Amino acid sequence: xxxxxxxxxxxxxxxxxQVTLSCSPxxxxxxxxxxxxxxxxxxxxxxxxxxxxxxxxxxxPGRFSGRQFSNSRSEMNVSTLELGDSALYLCASSLALGxxxxxxxxxxxxxxVT
Amino acid sequence: SQQGEEDPQALSIQEGENxxxxxxxxxxxxxxxxxxxxxxxxxxxxxxxxxxxxxKHSGRLRVTLDTSKKSSSxxxxxxxxxxxxxxxxxxxxxxxxxxxxxxxxxLQVFP
Numbered sequence: 001x002x003x004x005x006x007x008x009x010x011x012x013x014x015x016x017x018q019v020t021l022s023c024s025p026x027x028x029x030x031x032x033x034x035x036x037x038x039x040x041x042x043x044x045x046x047x048x049x050x051x052x053x054x055x056x057x058x059x060x061p062g063r064f065s066g067r068q069f070s071n072s073r074s075e076m077n078v079s080t081l082e083l084g085d086s087a088l089y090l091c092a093s094s095l096a097l098g099x100x101x102x103x104x105x106x107x108x109x110x111x112x113v114t
Numbered sequence: 115s116q117q118g119e120e121d122p123q124a125l126s127i128q129e130g131e132n133x134x135x136x137x138x139x140x141x142x143x144x145x146x147x148x149x150x151x152x153x154x155x156x157x158x159x160x161x162x163x164x165x166x167x168x169x170k171h172s173g174r175l176r177v178t179l180d181t182s183k184k185s186s187s188x189x190x191x192x193x194x195x196x197x198x199x200x201x202x203x204x205x206x207x208x209x210x211x212x213x214x215x216x217x218x219x220x221l222q223v224f225p
Contacts, residue, residue, distance in 0.1 A: 004156070033213070043202065043215035056212045090156055099206030099213050100144060105156035 002027065004093050004106035012112045018079040021109045025072050025093030031055075032074040033103060034066060037088040046089075049074055050097050078111075086113045118203045118216025126222045133190040135219040137203030138183075146179055146186050147204045147213070157202065160188075193223045 005024045013019050025032050033056075034046040045058040049068035066076040072093070078085055088110050092103035118139045127133055137146070145164045149157040163170045163179045163186070170177045176189040190197055203216045 035215070042217050045212055045214060048212065056210070058212070088154065092157075099210060102147060102159040102162055103157075103213065104159065105149075107156045108154075110154075 004091060004104050006089075006091050006106035006109050008109060009107065010110050010112075012114060013081050014114055015081055015083060017081050018077065019081060019111060020075055020077045021089055021091075021111075023074045023076075023091030023093075023106060025074070025091075026104055029093035029095055029104070030072055031094045031097050031101075032068055032072065033092045033094075034074070034076050035090045035092065036060075037090060037108075038086075043090075046076065048097065055097055081113045083113050086111060118205055118214065120201070120203060120216045120219045122219060123217070124220045124222070126224065127193055128224050129193060129195055131193055131223075133193050133197070133221055133223070135188045135201050135221070137186045137188070137216055139186075139203070139205045139216070140184065141205075141207045143181070143205045143207055145206055146177075147206075148175075148177060148186075148188050149202045149204060149215075151200045151202065151218075153199075160201075190221075193221075195223050195225045197221060198223045 007022045031050045033048040036044045048056040052068045063079045068074045088108045090108045092105045094101040094103045118137045121136045147162045148160040151157045174191045179186045200218045202218045204213045
């Protein structure tokens, strides 16, 4: 069974631009969660989608948004990029809503904002 | 904000030694999970222990959970250089489906 894939793996953007990251979950998994990882803040929960609906949201500004498609693939978008958005963005999929099931992580997208 | 705090922040040991990491959390939980992350990569699930369980084993891993103290420990026996990684605990609190990660312990195992 193929694992979670994330594209692109690396991205360099300029402050003020926007970016879209993509995540394809493991086949059969309906829940997709997104996390931001930085050296200073650690792993921070962004949001979770299940059956195309956002079920949980972390404490991030409205510049961070996401969506999930009918095939469970998910995208997250960050608008008006700031230097502090530089981070490793991790996507994870699970069979059901993430709290009660193990999550399978992708390799991450490393975003650098200059 | 983080739910869990790991202790120690960093740990260095020799191959063959045991490594113990601790996790403390703040609220009542449904379960607690441990994950490993190799440098700059995605996380790998190690073990899930439910709130009504006290101890769980998986290969060289042993996890304990003390809900009265809101703490858990991960023991890796007979460590190998390949165990070098960061280890995170993650908790799912009651009435939420969010999985919140702790601050992590960086383990270095020297050959």
